[in-house]
Amino acid sequence: MNPIRVHCPAHITLLFSIHDADSRLSHQGSRGAGFCVEAGVNVVAEMSERSSQGGSGDVSGRVNVWDRDESLVDREEELSCHSMYHDIAEHFRNSGSIDESEAVDLDIRLELPRSQGFGMSAAGVLAAAEAYSRVLGIDDSALAPGLAHRIERRRSTGLGDVLAMSVGGVELRLEPGAPPEPGVVTGFASDAPVLLVWRPGEGRHTSGYIDSPDWRDDISAAGGAAVDRLRQGEWNADRWPELLEESHVFAQASGLLAEPERKALLADVNVIIERSAYSTDLCACLCMLGVSAAVVPRTLTRPVGEEVLEELGEQLRACGLGAQVTRIAALQS
Known part of the structure; x- marks a missing residue:
């Protein structure tokens, strides 16, 4: 199978309110407004054999993350950056979508800096989740956005970026939550x-x-x-x-x-x-x-x-x- 390539735009939040009282991660999020930008995250995913060196708790394939400056993000120094991709692998492993002998390798390239208000964690996890879905042949357009939103909320790395990315353009988030529901968002076009x-x-x-x-x-x-x-x-x-x-x-x-x-x-x-x-x-x-x-x-x-x-x-x-x-x-x- 040829590698799967996915690009996800980054997102700029200009204003927002916090809505996280609901115990269901899919119902948490934010209302707010901002816009998505073309620069974001590129992911290449490819099926591989599961490494025999990985322990029983190792569910991920190879994951390489390159920063905007083309430097490889160190797994030990930036554990939080790598671990969200482990969460994606764990979801698909637990759902039975990946055979025990197989893994999905990810090459992830960031086009903007992390932790600067550009929604890069959401762009990365959404692009990776979509790449997993495609490489595994899963035809469910709501799966990747819903999974990415829940991971963002579980890790407290974001509120409404995934919802915003689901519509693109200049967006207004009317109701908090994961896309396509219960989150509600609208947008208009501009380049x-x-x-x-x-x-x-x-x-x-x-x-x-x-x-x-x-x-x-x-x-x-x-x-x-x-x-x-x-x-x-x-x-x-x-x-x-x-x-x-x-x-x-x-x-x-x-x-x-x-x-x-x-x-x-x-x-x-x-x-x-x-x-x-x-x-x-x-x-x-x-x-x-x-x-x-x-x-x-x-x-x-x-x-x-x-x-x-x-x-x-x-x-x-x-x-x-x-x-x-x-x-x-x-x-x-």
Whole structure:
């Protein structure tokens, strides 16, 4: 059998509220809004013979994960990164989908940095789950998203990224939960270029916020109010400026903008934008929950070209920041 190749776009959360009181992982998640981007995670899956060196508790095939810089992620140093792929293997092994003598090998390449608010754990686990389904010949479109969502919730690595990725484009998550149900999400299309910016070495783990009583109430109050406003009327490209405004309000009301690292990053990005000839065409929004921002057009009817964003990216990299141009991802069919 030929290798199976799957790509999953990353996801930028601009605002959200936390909904995790239900004991059923499939019913936990978030309401919120954001957009998916073309850069994400590429997975190649291939059937192989199960290694005789693996112990009785070893259910995974070979798993290699490459970071954005093409360096191989060390299994021992980054156990959490590898272990979520073990969870996928365990699910398919326990369901009887894989024979005891077989395994699925995964080669996983990340196109954006981890722990920077780009939904990379969700993109990785969703792409890997879909690759498993395809290589095993399982015809169930709901299996991979549901499994990926449950793994994200069990590990507290995300809330609504998988639901957002199930629709693509610019999304509004109306009800929490796994796709295709009970989660409810809608989206509209755009292919506007965007510039993602982050401060290397300043990543944040989602669990540090969504599991913290000090953060969750303020985040949920601000995010819930924003979604209540955004869900009024049709969700289409005309709502983009409103989404950007709501993201700024959320960043302040939730207290997330007050963190010194985020505040400093946003200030650095805004200085570069204001010095450019495109200060009236571009704005920066914080990505939740990293120390990162997205430089986006103020209106989708007049997007700024990739070459302009590349030039801004060069200036930001000269300031010691990471930067990468990508585009808003297509709607999922």
